[in-house]
Amino acid sequence: MPKAYVFTRNGGPEVEALVEQDAPVPTPGELLVAVRAAGVNPVDWKLRTGYTGPGSQPQPFPTVLGSETAGVVQALGPDVEGFAVGDEVFGTPVTGGYAEYTLLPVAVTAHKPAGLSFTDAAALPVAAATAYDGVRRLAPAPGSTLLVTGAGGGVGNALVQLADHAGVRVFGAASAAKKDFVESLGAVHVESGAGLADRVRVVAPGGIDAIFDLAGGDTLREVAPLLADPAALISAAGEPLPVELGGAAVARARTAAVLDEVADLVVTGVLRTHVTRTYPLTGAGEALRAVESGHARGKLVIEVGA
Known part of the structure; x- marks a missing residue:
């Protein structure tokens, strides 16, 4: 029977388990996919704790973890067009990515280019696409300055690359x-931690034009006053704090077209996924602990199928 890594109720790591369960059945607009790789993101452990932010959907327990998937189409739901059994695809699953089989909605699923590995494709739907949406939202001018908090993580490293490619300091x-x-x-590089705003002022005496926040909390409160225009602040760390400070949460496009564009950036060498470590499905808990600690460098991916 297929395996999946789930949480059985809201809580900490103790509610996680590797279980056997039937493969899901695709409904209209969905694809059944044999998972080859699944990206690991902070939102995964946040949902386990009971987080109900924008875009999150309550699900019956056990709930399969994982919000990024790349794999091979095994079956089509009714009325699905543009895909066929055997297609290599990637996207945001509706039944969790830490599994041998999952469902992908056609609206947020893209065909995987031949030049893109399953492992790299699994790093794109949440992390890289969030960075892409954020840079497009801020539209920083060449030569302007951008502060990225949490720059060493999955979203942060993609964001730095995209902004640097656009000529932003x-x-x-x-x-x-x-x-x-x-x-x-x-x-x-600016070392994070207490006193961050003062260290930014030293290295950027001309000021900061925009901030993309991935840390939230006290870090966001400290750096927000660096901006002359609070509207130049966007955050992927969750509301309501960025709104209280005059900024906004990053608006996600969540379309297959964005996934196509991000994949093309990787294939053409503009963007590197920086997958720094992979884990088997049996090591999903270890991967999640690394991301939950806040110390993971780059992107972590669970490799599931052959």
């Missing part, structure tokens, strides 16, 4: 251990 806040990694992406 990027300042990446991350731990001292991630200094070399952040600088390799094209950013000026």
